[in-house]
Amino acid sequence: MKTPKDRRKCNLSRSIITTTTTTTATISASTVLLILLTVITCTTYALALDIRNIGEEEKDQFITNSGNEKKQLEPTNDETRYDDDNTRPTHYEGTQLWRIYNITNYLGKNRTPLTDVLEYKYGGDVWKENLKFLDVSIKKDQLKRARQFLKQNHMEIEILNYNIQKLIDDEAAIGVNLTQSDFGKRTRKSTASGMHFKDYHDLDTIYSFMREVRGKYPNICRLYSIGKTVEGRDLKVLRISENPRDYKKIWIDGGIHAREWVSPATVTFILYKLLANWTDQPDYIKQKTWYIMPVMNPDGYEYSRRENRLWRKNRSPSKHEQCYGVDLNRNFDIGWQSYGSSTHPCSDTYRGHSPASELETQAVVKFLTKRKFNLHSYLTFHSYGQLMVYPWAYRAVKVKDANILQRVANTAVQRIAKKTHQVYRAAVTHEVLGLAGGGSDDWCRAALSTPFVYTVELRDRGHYGFILPPDQIIDTALEGYTIVDTVAQAID
Ligand SMILES: [Zn+2]
DSSP, X not given: OOOHHHHHHHHHHHHHHHHHHHHOSSOOHHHHHHHHHHHHHHHHHXXXXXXXXXXXXXXXXXXXXXXXXXXXXXXXXXXXXXXXXXOOOSOOTTOEEEEEEOGGGOOOGGGOOHHHHHHHHSOOEEEEXXXXXXXXXXXXXXXXXXXXXXXXXXXXXXXXXXXXXXXXXXXXXXXXXXXXXXXSOBXXXXXXXXXXXXXXXXXXXXXXXXXXXXXXXXXXXXXXXXXXXXXXXXXXXXXXXXXXXXXXXXXXXEXXXXXXXXXXXXXXXXXXXXXXXXXXXXXXXXXXXXXXESOSOHHHHHHHHHTOTTOOSOOOBOSSTTOBOOOGGGOSSSSTTSSSOBSXXXXXXXXXXXXXXXXXXXXXXXXXXXXXXXXXXXXXXXXXSOEEXXXXXXXXXXXXXXXXXXXXXXXXXXXXXXHHOOOOEEEEHXXXXXXXXXXXXXXXXXXXXXXXXXXXXXXXXXSSTTXXXXXXXXXXXXXXXXXXXXXXXXXX
């Protein structure tokens, strides 16, 4: 978008062009050149300003709930209890979202985790798990049976949502509404790439935006394709730096889990926000090298947009014909064989057949390992739960500098509370989410000795879960940016 002042400048230039063309009887070649140059300069100027103002309208409603990132507690090694049919419904009419309490009351036969029982016997889809409760969606035709089972095992149910499909439909409708003009067209295409923060975007738009940004700031931006996915999509990372050789590095990624749409949106916003005010940014921002990867799992992300809104993993084929995908955040080579992941390809937390078996994992590991010198922070954005957590997740101890990590996280959380009135919690991962191996955060800390490693669980706390309405994107992204700003300041 252009400001009125900018528009006036361009209109002025255009009126000069009009006057020139009408009052000159014969237009010389040099005049044509001058006109062309004026038009090009004006257009370029307008484009350069385009990314400065998108997403500035803020303040939506605030909703406080409670929830957490999914982590399983028990190792799952018994493959025999699964059947091959893991086809998930792509339509969720009448599917409810339950929060189940007293989960420790469940003593499964053969140590079968509750999550597996719900997934495979009652068609459940686990959204979140922590030490206190479990969020799981249950299909309409299984509600009665699942309720009986939970009652028999002395567990309590809170119904967070009565119809997941309505959430999905509303999410789409809100996006359309917010991007419509009075004339009924989707016009909020503020940049050439079509990027704005009123709705979620497909991968093409996010990548075009990255190319557009690189084109506008060629002196400080570099765009990498760090690898390809199984389905042939690029894995893209944008670097922003005035001095890549010397400045301290901060890595930011999003979209490891496909259905957590607000994560790529937030990371894209962070990219925009850093550059939109680049010349006015404080030194602790400008004197850093930023690596930004908005979508670490492009295949999964596109699948969640086209086929199944609640898809989590990537799209690797497996030995089970009908079961696709590895949970990339269980695939890194750290505590890979321990807790919190599954050995079964049909599970939503399938860890892969070996550590770093996946192309996405390999690409990130290779890229970061090569750049580990001066890498001071690894920030990875997920949803939902409103948490800022730090290592370890794969074992029940804290890192030696946990007090520093906690202090910085406390500051970020306090700043968020002031800015958007949302409650985020800062803690060590295993204490709030339970144990889980194979995470990107733990890997970065252990393998590369990166000091400031955080996993951020963005909005919300359980009402909308993964299906966060688009009118909450900007405020959520501001919360993400506040975390980035706070960590950058701490590294100064
Ligand atoms: Zn996640």
